[in-house]
Amino acid sequence: MSNIEKYTQAFCQAFDIDEETAKKLKFQDIPAWDSVGHMGLVAQLEEAFDIMLEPDDIVDLSSFEKGKEILAKYDITF
Amino acid sequence: MWNFSRYADKTAAISEDGTEYSYAFLAEHGDKLAKAVGKRCLVFCLCSNSIGSLLGYTSFINHHIVPLMIDEQLDKDLLNSFFEIYKPDFLWASSEKAQNLEGKVVYQDCGYALIKRDDEAFYPLYEDLALLITTSGSTGSPKFVRQSYKNLQANTDSIVQYLHLNGTERPITTLPMNYTYGLSVINTHLAVGATIILTDKTLMQREFWNLFNEQKVSSFAGVPYTYEMLDKLMFFRRKLPYLKSMTQAGGKILPILHQKFAEYAQKEGKEFVVMYGQAEATARMGYLPANISLEKCGCMGIAIPGGKFHLIDDKGEEITTPETVGELAYEGDNVTLGYAEKGEDLAKGDERHGFLKTGDMAKFDKDGVYSIVGRKKRFLKIFGNRVNLDETERLIKTQYQDFDCVCAGKDDAMEIFITDEQKIKEVQSFVANKTHLNFTAFHVHYLNEIPKNDAGKVLYTELSKLC
Numbered sequence: 001m002s003n004i005e006k007y008t009q010a011f012c013q014a015f016d017i018d019e020e021t022a023k024k025l026k027f028q029d030i031p032a033w034d035s036v037g038h039m040g041l042v043a044q045l046e047e048a049f050d051i052m053l054e055p056d057d058i059v060d061l062s063s064f065e066k067g068k069e070i071l072a073k074y075d076i077t078f
Numbered sequence: 079m080w081n082f083s084r085y086a087d088k089t090a091a092i093s094e095d096g097t098e099y100s101y102a103f104l105a106e107h108g109d110k111l112a113k114a115v116g117k118r119c120l121v122f123c124l125c126s127n128s129i130g131s132l133l134g135y136t137s138f139i140n141h142h143i144v145p146l147m148i149d150e151q152l153d154k155d156l157l158n159s160f161f162e163i164y165k166p167d168f169l170w171a172s173s174e175k176a177q178n179l180e181g182k183v184v185y186q187d188c189g190y191a192l193i194k195r196d197d198e199a200f201y202p203l204y205e206d207l208a209l210l211i212t213t214s215g216s217t218g219s220p221k222f223v224r225q226s227y228k229n230l231q232a233n234t235d236s237i238v239q240y241l242h243l244n245g246t247e248r249p250i251t252t253l254p255m256n257y258t259y260g261l262s263v264i265n266t267h268l269a270v271g272a273t274i275i276l277t278d279k280t281l282m283q284r285e286f287w288n289l290f291n292e293q294k295v296s297s298f299a300g301v302p303y304t305y306e307m308l309d310k311l312m313f314f315r316r317k318l319p320y321l322k323s324m325t326q327a328g329g330k331i332l333p334i335l336h337q338k339f340a341e342y343a344q345k346e347g348k349e350f351v352v353m354y355g356q357a358e359a360t361a362r363m364g365y366l367p368a369n370i371s372l373e374k375c376g377c378m379g380i381a382i383p384g385g386k387f388h389l390i391d392d393k394g395e396e397i398t399t400p401e402t403v404g405e406l407a408y409e410g411d412n413v414t415l416g417y418a419e420k421g422e423d424l425a426k427g428d429e430r431h432g433f434l435k436t437g438d439m440a441k442f443d444k445d446g447v448y449s450i451v452g453r454k455k456r457f458l459k460i461f462g463n464r465v466n467l468d469e470t471e472r473l474i475k476t477q478y479q480d481f482d483c484v485c486a487g488k489d490d491a492m493e494i495f496i497t498d499e500q501k502i503k504e505v506q507s508f509v510a511n512k513t514h515l516n517f518t519a520f521h522v523h524y525l526n527e528i529p530k531n532d533a534g535k536v537l538y539t540e541l542s543k544l545c
Contacts, residue, residue: 016507016517027283035280036461036516039307055311059284
């Protein structure tokens with residue numbers, strides 16, 4: 001699976017949504033992406049890419065797009 | 079309830095954009111709003127952590143208008159059913175929400191609108207009834223706790239005393255106003271002339287932490303899950319020189335986290351206070367004093383000032399020996415009047431007479447410090463919200479009549495067993511929507527048949543093996 005596929009899948013799994021919805025998503029757009037869901041998303045991303053996100057990056061992860069920028073810091077390119 | 083003129087020039091609240099609102103502002107604008115309402119009646123208050131919501135709540139309480147506190151995000155069908163059942167005279171909702179609500183806007187202030195409902199029939203209100211609030215985690219039942227002015231005052235006084243609150247406090251809102259714990263933070267801090275930082279942002283957002291630093295926040299409140307999130311965010315590494323105290327309630331925190339936060343607090347010269355309560359006791363019944371938080375890690379604490387705990391055994395006798403488990407009961411002026419489940423109940427008086435059986439099983443040690451060891455009733459705490467398992471079963475069975483269902487599980491993880499393999503996803507979203515809680519807390523499993531004994535009673539112990 002490519003990085004973008006893994007990344008999109010993490011969102012789909014964490015919030016039980018389809019890929020199209022995932023790609024436009026921002027924090028609190030849907031009930032599933034609340035603070036509890038956010039913890040789930042972080043866990044999915046950490047597992048998918050075998051990384052540990054820094055606290056500052058966790059609170060900056062405010063949208064699908066923003067998350068890609070953040071993961072770049074962990075040498076994950078899309 | 080509050081004497082705002084005592085602190086007239088002090089700042090009562092600061093909104094997300096940094097605007098400051100004085101106690102004089104709350105008093106003056108509260109008077110105007112109460113005039114627009116015009117009489118003692120029932121008002122649905124659609125809550126958010128905003129100045130409009132705070133203004134409405136404080137105005138109603140101070141002018142003997144009865145607010146029914148609900149989340150502004152509440153499911154529309156549920157909201158409509160509550161209208162039917164309680165027939166409020168008015169709604170107080172954000173101007174944005176107001177556009178989609180039936181009725182005529184008769185007054186507006188601070189981004190909130192007062193909406194007059196057309197319902198003619200309204201129910202008489204008991205003279206000491208102050209407000210109505212859910213038992214948290216409403217699973218669609220219209221059950222509200224009836225809290226009196228005496229309850230609010232008594233619990234506010236106790237909390238102010240044991241947390242040593244004063245006018246220099248700057249708490250940030252981390253819980254909703256329609257949740258008793260969140261409301262008690264507001265009640266107590268307005269009583270001492272403190273400054274409340276209002277935000278609907280969560281601790282998983284950058285904006286929350288910016289506000290936290292900019293506004294020199296001195297305290298926050300959290301449910302067990304809040305502390306799990308803080309742990310994940312490596313809270314202990316943050317420099318928070320203005321933070322003085324952290325409180326925890328809404329369920330039992332994991333002992334390991336209790337220890338971590340108590341140790342951190344001790345090392346940094348801050349306070350970590352574990353507390354215990356229920357909406358049925360206004361908010362608070364017990365607390366673990368910060369100075370023994372480490373020594374008594376995992377314990378719930380002692381009764382709040384003015385209150386008293388009792389432990390009752392199977393035969394209804396009071397337990398007097400340490401380390402003996404019994405049902406925890408509480409006595410105090412903050413024990414609420416009772417429940418309301420329909421409009422007529424609003425006229426009911428005090429049904430509890432200051433005595434409450436909590437439904438929690440507890441014991442006390444040789445020093446008289448209590449621990450919660452289990453529950454008598456079938457409910458879970460999910461992210462701090464009480465969710466009744468039998469009610470959830472009923473909710474699912476009412477919606478889906480062609481398959482069987484039972485609910486079990488532990489805090490923050492409900493296990494739902496159904497006998498239709500096709501409906502797993504659907505049931506999960508249904509329960510999440512109805513409870514307004516994150517869907518990940520609900521694990522739905524398929525079972526060929528629900529294990530029952532010969533008498534048809536569900537064998538819950540069998541189920542717990544399957545989780």
